[in-house]
Amino acid sequence: MAGRPVHEIAARWCFTNAPAFSRAFRAAYGLSPTEFRRAAAQEAAAAGRTRAPGGADPRPTPPGRAGRGRH
Numbered sequence: 001m002a003g004r005p006v007h008e009i010a011a012r013w014c015f016t017n018a019p020a021f022s023r024a025f026r027a028a029y030g031l032s033p034t035e036f037r038r039a040a041a042q043e044a045a046a047a048g049r050t051r052a053p054g055g056a057d058p059r060p061t062p063p064g065r066a067g068r069g070r071h
Contacts (some may be wrong), residue, residue: 006033
């Protein structure tokens, strides 16, 4: 998901628009999706990696969204 635009990720999680997704994300994580992505990239660079082993996204599934699958 790291390379996808925020609006595409919002649609994947059934949000009708990116601003609504950003507000929900900020409420859950304390950062906007863009701020979170930037912090995760800086943390990964400091650790000398760009992705988790196997290419998996190391971030947790947003609250209330587990088990919904792709839409």
